Amino acid sequence: MIASLLLLSASVTVDSHLPPLLPWHGQSTSLLQNEGPLTTDFELSGGLVSPNYKNTKAFVNRLVAANPTQFKVNTIAKSNAGRDIQLLVASEDGEFDAEQISLSAKPTILVQSGIHAGEIDGKDAMFMLLRDIATGKRRDILSKVNILFIPILNVDGHERSSAYNRINQRGPANMGFRTNANNLNLNRDYTKLDTPEVRGVLSTIKRFAPDLYIDVHVTDGADYQYDVTYGYNPVFSSESPSVSEALDNYFKPVIDAKLAEQGHIPGPLVFVMDKREFKKGLAGWVATPRYSNGWGDLRSLPTILVENHSLKPYKQRVLGTYVFIVGAIDALSEHQQQLANAVKKEKAFVPSELIVERSYAKEPNTLAFKGIKYKRYQSALSGQIEVKYLGEKQAYDALPIYWQKKVKTSVKVPSAFYIPAAYPKIVEKLKLHGVNVERVTTTKPIPELQVASVDSYEFDKVPFEGRFRVKASFSFSKVVNNNLVDWYKVSTQQPLGELATHLLHPQAPDSFFAWGEFNTIFQRTEYMENYALAPFARQMLKDQPALALEFDKKLRDDSVFAEDAQARLDWLYERSPFYDKAYLKYP
Structure with missing residues (x-):
């Protein structure tokens, strides 16, 4: 009891910096009881303590x-x-x-x-x-x-x-x-x-x-x-x-x-x-x-x-x-x-397109609002204008309100997403969300299947909620001769299809991708040796005249590239069959 009293007295001092209160005497105070069975700690303390x-x-x-x-x-x-x-x-x-x-x-x-x-x-x-x-x-x-x-x-x-x-x-x-x-x-x-x-x-x-x-x-x-x-x-x-x-x-x-x-x-x-x-x-x-x-x-x-x-x-x-x-x-x-x-x-309802990111409208709506009077003053502590609330009613007939009406990012909703078998944790999370997930059992190619490739990306400089989040831009290309047996299929034609799209579409800000679940795709784990690449690339350009013309054009048009030996070799390696085809590919 002594500890509780100490806490109550402390609450008086820690509130002294807050704005003055409007008086309140609500009818709901009749809900309180001071004694009897199951009186709560909150009630016994006069409405000050939570157990x-x-x-x-x-x-x-x-x-x-x-x-x-x-x-x-x-x-x-x-x-x-x-x-x-x-x-x-x-x-x-x-x-x-x-x-x-x-x-x-x-x-x-x-x-x-x-x-x-x-x-x-x-x-x-x-x-x-x-x-x-x-x-x-x-x-x-x-x-x-x-x-x-x-x-x-x-x-x-x-x-x-x-x-x-x-x-x-x-x-x-x-x-x-x-x-x-x-x-x-x-x-x-x-x-x-x-x-x-x-x-x-x-x-x-x-x-x-x-x-x-x-x-x-x-x-x-x-x-x-x-x-x-x-x-x-x-x-x-x-x-x-x-x-x-x-x-x-x-x-x-x-x-x-x-x-x-x-x-x-x-x-x-x-x-x-x-x-x-x-x-x-x-x-x-x-x-x-x-x-x-x-x-x-x-x-x-x-x-x-x-x-x-x-x-x-x-x-x-x-x-x-x-x-x-x-x-x-x-x-x-x-x-x-x-x-x-x-x-x-x-x-x-199954939408064909989803808005996944919004920003505030430039033009406001208005609403009547029950505010509190305040004054602005120059603070010697912060060195800027600060606000002090005065504890008096202030009614606003038409206060501006800026809603997040502006569409920043929208995505097309695919008929389904396919997840490699190597990502069971993603499947487990989807099921916990209530999303229906099926195992692919057929070897028959999936028509119109596309893969997303990362064109550019940027990681956050500091962690947010324990994660280094990532933003990226993507290009999409068709996958031919695909065999997805034992992969997982997530159809968007289900009651939680919109949620599944937000979780699995890499352009959605709250997707598994944005939260860093697939950060391993940003790693290169196989590299080239120049003594092997140089002769292979020479033969590759000889066998592919169009590629040779593209390489020559880049040398002529990009002087920085032309003078950077490593950049030249990297360009050739990326176009060779030895390059990691999964690098920067959304799984």
């Missing part, structure tokens, strides 16, 4: 013990540091098996907390809601939906706990760290699947087939009035536009009304173009598949990213999350069929 890993597991066990006929806890993965990642399954009829849940007539909601362990609002909100279910206060919830709940995804980062992990966040008193024990950001891992944590999430989704996926975060950035912001890829940029439209039409009105009724201010998931001049406008972000909501959008899994406002007090944020989740459950129960129809439509 550590050990106490979190203990509370999960107490929930299950209080309601064993409707709650069950499973371990979905183990972190690299050896901690269990738990999944609590809640079902009215005691159907806990993944197959039973996936075939249930009731929709299933998956709520995920702590992918960034300092952003832990979802854990304490769901503990309160599950407590209310267990004690009968919200017995109606499980008559509407089945619940899957991950209390802490980033369990190792959760235990790297400190009052000083997030400089722009009000509580909890001690909070976890953003990345896991290997310093990897789990919400950048949805394509490459390097972490056991995200692999556990994908395995859970594949087995349980939830109808709605909610990933709870706390945002960075500017000050504004909204305490609960949330979003999903907008219709214009979504690869599942019918799903985004269903979320707009059937979910957003229910959630927003529920939040407003309880004294919270729901807002759009946006960021700021210039953090030192708010009036320049907002950035309308479109998530790519490395993120949970971008990945969900690609596979037609309705996915909502919640970003509570970091400057609002922890108690307010947790209560807002509770209300948000109840609103999402009500909307899912009421509009299950409309959402299912949208998902079915999107899974049946």
Whole structure:
């Protein structure tokens, strides 16, 4: 208890640098209890503390013990540091098996907390809601939906706990760290699947087939009035536009009304173009598949990213999350069929072209926005203009917002990709994503088969998420007399064909190629000897007059080449049958 009091007193001092608060007295405070069965650590602390890993597991066990006929806890993965990642399954009829849940007539909601362990609002909100279910206060919830709940995804980062992990966040008193024990950001891992944590999430989704996926975060950035912001890829940029439209039409009105009724201010998931001049406008972000909501959008899994406002007090944020989740459950129960129809439509659609990379539009749209007054001042510390938020309301009638509407890269969707048998890890990852993969058994040549050759490439100078990513330009050429027996075939004419294209097309920024899965193709492992190449090349040019003319022309037109003996020999070697035909070829 003494340690807890010390933490609470520390929280006062570490908040003193933050902007002043607007007063808040939401109706949702009535959800709190101060005593009685299953009162949470969050409630006992007055809304300031979130329990550590050990106490979190203990509370999960107490929930299950209080309601064993409707709650069950499973371990979905183990972190690299050896901690269990738990999944609590809640079902009215005691159907806990993944197959039973996936075939249930009731929709299933998956709520995920702590992918960034300092952003832990979802854990304490769901503990309160599950407590209310267990004690009968919200017995109606499980008559509407089945619940899957991950209390802490980033369990190792959760235990790297400190009052000083997030400089722009009000509580909890001690909070976890953003990345896991290997310093990897789990919400950048949805394509490459390097972490056991995200692999556990994908395995859970594949087995349980939830109808709605909610990933709870706390945002960075500017000050504004909204305490609960949330979003999903907008219709214009979504690869599942019918799903985004269903979320707009059937979910957003229910959630927003529920939040407003309880004294919270729901807002759009946006960021700021210039953090030192708010009036320049907002950035309308479109998530790519490395993120949970971008990945969900690609596979037609309705996915909502919640970003509570970091400057609002922890108690307010947790209560807002509770209300948000109840609103999402009500909307899912009421509009299950409309959402299912949208998902079915999107899974049946096979595009001929995909946008894989976007940039911000030069011309903005506008929106009404509930901001906070600020002033700009010359900082003696930074030597530049900085911003100070004043804690007073500022309404914008038409604030500019720049959406990522500009198409930067698009690719043609092939009918299928073929993967050599030497890449079983790629096949394993595709299957974990839920992509259907077949083994090629015929020796019959594949018509119109093409191979991508790297024309130029550049590696990142520093690692990102543990990888040296690579950017490249490609040319494509037809492969004749191919025999792909024992290779793997990934058809794009399947429900997850769009996701497969993002993962396997080398021009996609979140592809396995871009993440460095095929970096060995940049290695040369066989080399020439000049004493052998010179006589062979002389005969090769004699036998191929067109090649000899090309060589002579390059000598005449390129003086640098003509004076570089090694470049001349390299040119001849590359055109000889001894040159490595797999070098710079995408497998």
